Amino acid sequence: xxxxxxxxxxxxxxxxxxxxxxxxxxxxxxxxxxxxxxxxxxxxxxxxxxxxxxxxxxxxxxxxxxxxxxxxxxxxxxxxxxxxxxxxxxxxxxxxxxxxxxxxxxxxxxxxxxxxxxxxxxxxxxxxxxxxxxxxxxxxxxxxxxxxxxxxxxxxxxxxxxxxxxxxxxxxxxxxxxxxxxxxxxxxxxxxxxxxxxxxxxxxxxxxxxxxxxxxxxxxxxxxxxxxxxxxxxxxxxxxxxxxxxxxxxxxxxxxxxxxxxxxxxxxxxxxxxxxxxxxxxxxxxxxxxxxxxxxxxxxxxxxxxxxxxxxxxxxxxxxxxxxxxxxxxxxxxxxxxxxxxxxxxxxxxx
Amino acid sequence: xxxxxxxxxxxxxxxxxxxxxxxxxxxxxxxxxxxxxxxxxxxxxxxxxxxxxxxxxxxxxxxxxxxxxxxxxxxxxxxxxxxxxxxxxxxxxxxxxxxxxxxxxxxxxxxxxxxxxxxxxxxxxxxxxxxxxxxxxxxxxxxxxxxxxxxxxxxxxxxxxxxxxxxxxxxxxxxxxxxxxxxxxxxxxxxxxxxxxxxxxxxxxxxxxxxxxxxxxxxxxxxxxxxxxxxxxxxxxxxxxxxxxxxxxxxxxxxxxxxxxxxxxxxxxxxxxxxxxxxxxxxxxxxxxxxxxxxxxxxxxxxxxxxxxxxxxxxxxxxxxxxxxxxxxxxxxxxxxxxxxxxxxxxxxxx
DNA sequence: CTGAAAGCGCTTACAG
DNA sequence: CTGAAAGCGCTTACAG
Numbered sequence: 001x002x003x004x005x006x007x008x009x010x011x012x013x014x015x016x017x018x019x020x021x022x023x024x025x026x027x028x029x030x031x032x033x034x035x036x037x038x039x040x041x042x043x044x045x046x047x048x049x050x051x052x053x054x055x056x057x058x059x060x061x062x063x064x065x066x067x068x069x070x071x072x073x074x075x076x077x078x079x080x081x082x083x084x085x086x087x088x089x090x091x092x093x094x095x096x097x098x099x100x101x102x103x104x105x106x107x108x109x110x111x112x113x114x115x116x117x118x119x120x121x122x123x124x125x126x127x128x129x130x131x132x133x134x135x136x137x138x139x140x141x142x143x144x145x146x147x148x149x150x151x152x153x154x155x156x157x158x159x160x161x162x163x164x165x166x167x168x169x170x171x172x173x174x175x176x177x178x179x180x181x182x183x184x185x186x187x188x189x190x191x192x193x194x195x196x197x198x199x200x201x202x203x204x205x206x207x208x209x210x211x212x213x214x215x216x217x218x219x220x221x222x223x224x225x226x227x228x229x230x231x232x233x234x235x236x237x238x239x240x241x242x243x244x245x246x247x248x249x250x251x252x253x254x255x256x257x258x259x260x261x262x263x264x265x266x267x268x269x270x271x272x273x274x275x276x277x278x279x280x281x282x283x284x285x286x287x288x289x290x291x292x293x294x295x296x297x298x299x300x301x302x303x304x305x306x307x308x309x310x311x312x313x314x315x316x317x318x319x320x321x322x323x324x325x326x327x328x329x330x331x332x333x334x335x336x337x338x339x340x341x342x343x344x345x346x347x348x349x350x351x
Numbered sequence: 352x353x354x355x356x357x358x359x360x361x362x363x364x365x366x367x368x369x370x371x372x373x374x375x376x377x378x379x380x381x382x383x384x385x386x387x388x389x390x391x392x393x394x395x396x397x398x399x400x401x402x403x404x405x406x407x408x409x410x411x412x413x414x415x416x417x418x419x420x421x422x423x424x425x426x427x428x429x430x431x432x433x434x435x436x437x438x439x440x441x442x443x444x445x446x447x448x449x450x451x452x453x454x455x456x457x458x459x460x461x462x463x464x465x466x467x468x469x470x471x472x473x474x475x476x477x478x479x480x481x482x483x484x485x486x487x488x489x490x491x492x493x494x495x496x497x498x499x500x501x502x503x504x505x506x507x508x509x510x511x512x513x514x515x516x517x518x519x520x521x522x523x524x525x526x527x528x529x530x531x532x533x534x535x536x537x538x539x540x541x542x543x544x545x546x547x548x549x550x551x552x553x554x555x556x557x558x559x560x561x562x563x564x565x566x567x568x569x570x571x572x573x574x575x576x577x578x579x580x581x582x583x584x585x586x587x588x589x590x591x592x593x594x595x596x597x598x599x600x601x602x603x604x605x606x607x608x609x610x611x612x613x614x615x616x617x618x619x620x621x622x623x624x625x626x627x628x629x630x631x632x633x634x635x636x637x638x639x640x641x642x643x644x645x646x647x648x649x650x651x652x653x654x655x656x657x658x659x660x661x662x663x664x665x666x667x668x669x670x671x672x673x674x675x676x677x678x679x680x681x682x683x684x685x686x687x688x689x690x691x692x693x694x695x696x697x698x699x700x701x702x
Numbered sequence: 703c704t705g706a707a708a709g710c711g712c713t714t715a716c717a718g
Numbered sequence: 719c720t721g722a723a724a725g726c727g728c729t730t731a732c733a734g
Contacts, residue, residue: 010711021721026713037719059474060415061711064726069411071475078436085429088457101471104455106439120452123410124422238647266647273648296589296617297624298649361727372705377729388703412727416710 009055018049025050029057063125072320073121073129074104075114082293083309087160090313091130098321100127109134109236115146128156128320135162135204137235142203156323156330160316163205168331170323172316176206176291179305179338180213180261181220183289186303186340187259188221190287196250196257197226198243198271200264201233210263210291230257234267243267247274258286265292268302293341304341312336360406369400376401380408414476422452423479423671424472428460433644434660438511441664442481449672451478460485460587466497479507479671486513486555488586493554507674507681511667514556519682521674523667527557527642530656530689531564531612532571534640537654537691538610539572541638547601547608548577549594549622551615552584561614561642581608585618594618598625609637616643619653644692655692663687 011029015022025046027036033043049055063069072095076084088104095102105121107114111134121129129150136142144164151157151169159171187195197214199207218225229250234243250256260282262268268290272282282288282301289303315334322328362380366373376397378387384394400406414420423446427435439455446453456472458465462485472480480501487493495515502508502520510522538546548565550558569576580601585594601607611633613619619641623633633639633652640654666685673679 012711022712023714023722024720027720030713039719042719056474057713058415058711059476060411060420061726062713064409064411064415064711064728065713067726089459092457101475102456104457105453106443106455108440123407124452125410269646270648273650295620297621299624363727373728374706374730375704378704381729390703393703408729409727412710413729415712415727416729418710 009053011055011057014046014049014053014055018045020046026057069125069127070099071101071103071124071126072317073118073124073126074102075107075117075121075129075131075133076104077107077109077132077134082295083161083307086309087132087313087316090310090315091317092313093310094314094317094321100321102130102317107134111136111143111146118146118150122150122153122155126155128158128324130158130160130316130320132161133159133164135202135207138201138203138233156320158316158320158323160312161206163333165205170319170328170330170332172312172319172334172336173206174307174312174336175338176209177213177216179291179307179340180210180263181216182213182338182340183291183303183305184214184217184261185221187261187287187289188217188223190259192259192287193223194230194255194257195226195259195261196230196232198232198234198260198262198267200236200267202236207263214261229253234270238266238270243270244274247271248278251275251278251280260286260288260290262288262290265290268292269300272300272302306339306341308336308338360404362406362408365397365400365404365406369396371397377408420476420478421450422454422475422477423481423668424469424475424477425453425455426458426465426468426472426480426482426484427455428458428483428485433646434512434658437660438483438664438667441661441666442668443664444661445665445668445672451672453668458485462487462494462497469497469501473501473504473506477506479509479675481509481511481667481671483512484510484515486553486558489552489554489584507671509667509671509674511663512557514684516556521670521679521681521683523663523670523685523687524557525658525663525687526689527560528564528567530642530658530691531561531614532567533564533689533691534642534654534656535565535568535612536571538612538638538640539568539574541610543610543638544574545581545606545608546577546610546612547581547583549583549585549611549613549618551587551618553587558614565612580604585621589617589621594621595625598622599629602626602629602631611637611639611641613639613641613653616641619643620651623651623653657690657692659687659689 011022011025015025020042024038024042027033027038028043028046074088074091078084091102103121105117107117114134133147147164148167151167157169159169161173163171163173184195197211199211215225232243232246234240260271262271268288272288275282275286280286291305291307293304293306294300315336319328319332319334323330362373362376366376371393375389375393378384378389379394379397425439425442429435442453454472454477456468458468465485484498498515499518502518508520510520512524514522514524535546548562550562566576583594583597585591611622613622619639623639626633626637631637642656642658644655644657645651666687670679670683670685674681
């Protein structure tokens with residue numbers, strides 16, 4: 001345990017120098033000089049000394065006495081995803097002006113690590129939390145009791161991107177169902193009659209909603225609901241070969257799909273890659289729609305559902321701050337609209 | 352300023368319940384029971400009560416008295432980049448077991464924001480900092496006095512990925528020069544005689560080193576140093592069209608380049624895109640090498656210099672902790688080796 | 703082996 | 719308008 005140099009300036013010293021009491025300094029620092037009718041000249045002297053010496057009240061002492069840290073915790077499965085970056089940007093857009101600091105931590109798709117990280121943040125006295133929680137693969141045991149405990153506790157929480165069953169909470173999500181519906185409808189309008197659904201086999205609200213949106217579009221177009229062979233599910237492990245096998249089998253069937261709707265960008269890229277190995281180019285030979293935008297200068301040829309991530313971050317932070325002050329109910333749900341990116345659906349096979 | 356519920360359990364209460372003094376509890380909690388020869392039975396009772404009531408000493412009180420926060424700050428220009436994610440992973444690999452928490456913040460390529468964010472972290476009492484600092488475009492005014500001030504201060508700092516001139520500091524970087532040399536040498540071995548260098552026009556050690564490595568390779572192969580028309584520089588703004596214009600002009604010249612070495616992945620993708628619009632495919636018509644790995648299932652066809660980011664994170668954290676304890680000198684420089692990824696250099700034009 | 707006491711740097715009733 | 723005093727929850731000499 002090393003010792004750090006003591007803060008050079010303390011309130012005590014400052015007060016002594018100016019010949020006033022610490023109370024007076026503290027009051028002026030918090031902008032309460034009018035309320036306590038402190039002589040303007042005194043207040044002025046204090047302000048000048050503070051500015052000149054670069055004095056800032058010790059964070060730990062302030063937090064200890066005020067029971068407020070000015071920090072909000074942000075927990076995501078990973079930091080590497082445009083998703084993350086943009087949501088964080090939105091959050092910071094809001095927290096910064098409000099004099100809060102966003103403290104980012106990652107749970108790396110590990111519920112145990114998630115629990116640990118949340119515990120750390122709580123211990124560090126965060127005033128609120130924004131969380132994109134982990135989700136289990138179907139059939140996987142998943143213990144989210146730490147989230148339930150958290151939501152029952154005193155610290156305000158806003159979930160982003162996904163909601164939790166069985167427990168009331170505040171959330172900000174995108175219109176997953178509507179986006180999936182629009183994207184699928186576009187595939188159908190381009191001539192597809194046998195779209196194939198590809199997704200992570202993961203049990204989470206956003207994915208469920210996207211599947212529902214996919215089915216909505218089929219129903220609206222009077223296309224019969226897909227058989228199980230047109231629902232392809234895969235594990236998150238990018239190196240798993242389950243998708244490869246399923247896809248090969250499906251494409252060699254006598255009535256192969258004539259388009260793809262994929263729920264996530266990563267799996268879409270993998271699907272596109274696997275198809276290309278079978279000699280099928282997207283979108284030339286077969287069109288594909290998916291959630292997520294293309295990175296700059298790397299057009300994937302897919303129809304992209306653009307997600308309003310920055311906006312989601314802003315709204316989540318906004319909602320959290322309102323929950324902290326009590327201005328918003330802690331079970332408010334916000335759904336952000338999505339839109340289709342300008343698309344390439346040229347030459348669909350079924351057209 | 353809302354009030355949070357007070358922590359339910361305090362050391363005082365715990366001591367009262369057990370009929371011992373707070374000192375005894377504190378000592379046992381810090382594992383000093385042997386040193387102070389506290390009766391094992393007493394220590395045992397205390398440990399049990401602590402575990403059973405889930406007591407943890409108040410963070411702010413502990414930090415206030417111990418002058419140690421257990422937090423290390425991590426500041427990067429952006430969170431969205433594989434670079435970031437991997438370095439953070441490496442950092443957490445090290446800090447977690449050592450009972451430190453990594454607190455991530457972003458400076459968004461803005462020196463002013465960088466200064467603010469660093470200030471925030473210092474105010475929050477971080478025990479050390481790991482920073483990938485911002486860098487100016489050539490000719491741009493750049494004030495990094497906040498970094499110089501920081502490096503002269505009491506808080507240990509390790510810079511990653513790039514170093515600073517004019518000021519001693521600790522750093523962990525990759526072998527930029529060696530990687531660029533190897534990549535360029537590979538282009539030359541594949542038959543290139545007029546490689547073109549493309550880079551961000553940015554004044555930072557890593558980029559300078561890559562250019563030097565590029566020139567090293569040419570010199571070693573007895574190829575004359577490139578003329579200025581084979582050094583293409585562009586701004587960071589992904590929508591800038593300076594590169595597009597320069598590239599078109601260069602490719603329509605009578606002796607166009609027969610390969611490309613690009614310093615960063617983003618610019619490489621842009622270059623590849625612009626070439627494809629001129630009808631040139633990478634690597635079929637023209638080979639390209641660059642720093643950074645391809646994302647999964649999106650082979651770019653480029654020769655990639657794989658960067659040891661996780662390792663860099665680990666070493667940076669390691670070095671920081673050693674600097675904190677005084678075990679390492681605060682001006683230690685570490686260079687991590689890089690390697691070429693299995694490559695596609697097929698059918699180079701000049702071969 | 704253990705406790706009373708001072709101290710970390712700030713906030714906040716409470717007197718005047 | 720301003721100060722003396724108690725308190726936030728912990729740590730750490732110091733005395734026994």
